[in-house]
Amino acid sequence: MILTNKVLCDLCGNCVAVCPQSCIEINHYCLKISHEQCIECQNCVAVCPSAALKQVQDDKN
């Protein structure tokens, strides 16, 4: 699962730009990832300028 660190996130939108699933949106001042659609390709992690996004082991697994 991809998790967001709200302290580091500046809502710049890079992750939205590269998400092949279009499952990230910036709703006003809040970054939202729709985990059901996420395929964990990590494009978003790669382009984040401040490591605000991180992949962690899903609880379910």
Next chain:
Amino acid sequence: MIKTEYDIVVVGGGPAGTTAARHAAEQGVSVAVFHRNNEIGAPVRCAEGISRFIIEKYLGKENIRDSWISSESDKCRLISPSGKIVDVHLKESGYILNRRIFDMDLADWAARKGAQIFTGAFVYHVEKHETHALVFIEQYGKKYQVKAKLVIAADGVESRIARFFGVKTQLRPCDIDSCAQVLATNIAMQKDRIDFWVSQKIAPGGYIWLFPKGDGIANIGIGISGQHNGEKNARQYLDEFLAVNFSEASILTNILGGVPVAEPLESFVADGLMIIGDAARVANPVTGEGIGPALSTGTRAGKVGGRAILEKDTSAKFLKAFEKEWRRDSGKYNGFFYRLKEVILNISDEELDRLAEKFADRDPVSITLTEVFRKVVWNKPKLLVDVARAFAGF
């Protein structure tokens, strides 16, 4: 008040969106601009540089206000990995804007021409129908549904709106620059010179810039290729650079951002849709300049979009006119700059130093950017010709 119907809905209140809105509204059609942030023009995710020629071309010399301009530069310094300096005098001077005021004035201008601007208004969905689109908006907890004959997607680097029309706008990580920037004061610098540090070590696949905003105050930022932004990210690279080079600086603003350094979208239109500015991936892939392209696409889209409403034809075929004109005029070098980017990305620090060496002891007035880039691509004959053409104005 948000109405239930507009001829044109513009998503995004950056320079592309408000410029398009103004040109459309001038033709007497109804236009609404929905902007997600609570304030137009902030935060400033931009180094604010623009060529004088471009801003005058699209906004008119007589309309340019002093309050938009922080400083003017006609010199450019390139600093190689080992600190060798190449000074270049630019033929055409550039402005460093004050985008907080600039963006706000462009929106104000559009509003005075009849467009309605809504801030804090997030477009979360668009539904395409045969003759119109339904635009879904959330503003301060309230939801609205607006009918539009034409949607103009000016939603910046994210470019999500066009996807609701089936246009694929997603970027590959190698086609986006990951950026961090500060507005810093107590900086030792020259007020009329922009500086660039190029080095794979301090800014892999990109560079660091210093754009003067006034005496001792500057935008200092970094853009690195998304593919190199890994173990260490843009913010960390910038922090390290500042610690070494400007340890006495005070940081007044901190921002992160992204520049699409891609080829423009294959198509900027679909039935009932126009895509402009960063959303259309029209920024210059080498320099990252996107304000000019936002104005050039916005101007043309607003004019053609307004006409489409008046002539009751919002088909992709009709709207395409704006894109064709843009590609013929402003966008003719984007493809070349993209190929140049690929070359620049792979230059080693040793080679950069060797290149800088070639300009040692030369008078800056005699050095042009054309010459610098010619030396960069000397072993790529195909690009050589393009360099001469594309940098002709510098």
